[in-house]
Amino acid sequence: MDLQKQLNEDMKQAMKNREKQRLVVIRSVKSALQNEQINKGSDLTEEEVLTVLNREMKQRKESLHEFENANRDDLVAKVEAEMDVLHTYLPEQLSDEELQKIVDETIAETGASSKAEMGKVMGAIMPKVKGKADGGQVNRLVLQSLS
Known part of the structure; x- marks a missing residue:
């Protein structure tokens, strides 16, 4: 339904x-x-x-x-x-571990290596986690991974 x-x-x-x-x-x-x-x-x-x-x-x-x-x-x-x-109406949220895995995969896919390429990574990752993760949390994990 x-x-x-x-x-x-x-x-x-x-x-x-x-x-x-x-x-x-x-x-x-x-x-x-x-x-x-x-x-x-x-x-x-x-x-x-x-x-x-x-x-x-x-x-x-x-x-x-x-x-x-x-x-x-x-x-x-x-x-x-x-x-x-x-x-009750939102999909199950991703755990930190699941989200970190997606972040790592997306960084590898985009070939990003510095904070300057953060926009490229965020643009690629947000459609994958739409509705399943908070944008602020994704941003924080991407920033940590690119540091």
């Missing part, structure tokens, strides 16, 4: 079960998907849906960081609950 159909089914179930928090997150994601679809002018591919989900997760991570810095524990708990709901 594709993600959009899964979201619709889960939204119905959340309504029946009166799961307010889950319902709010699902509606938010569906709204973001609909906006993306309107901007594109056609149906979204599964990869584009994942891109939107990752964007939603990134926004919540940034909010979480800001709320933690402001000592807003009430909002931290709310955002963490939202992130838990979003995690």
Whole structure:
């Protein structure tokens, strides 16, 4: 079942079960998907849906960081609950070891040997790990490997 159909089914179930928090997150994601679809002018591919989900997760991570810095524990708990709901729709994240292996393979493929070629490596690696790894984590590992 594709993600959009899964979201619709889960939204119905959340309504029946009166799961307010889950319902709010699902509606938010569906709204973001609909906006993306309107901007594109056609149906979204599964990869584009994942891109939107990752964007939603990134926004919540940034909010979480800001709320933690402001000592807003009430909002931290709310955002963490939202992130838990979003995690159910994202693919399994790669472990550090798996990601390091992909980084090493990509560096070998591109023949990069210095930090100056980091853009070339990042351009080659991101499509391979899209949705499965955080860009910041990939950037850090590539930088370490090229040092």
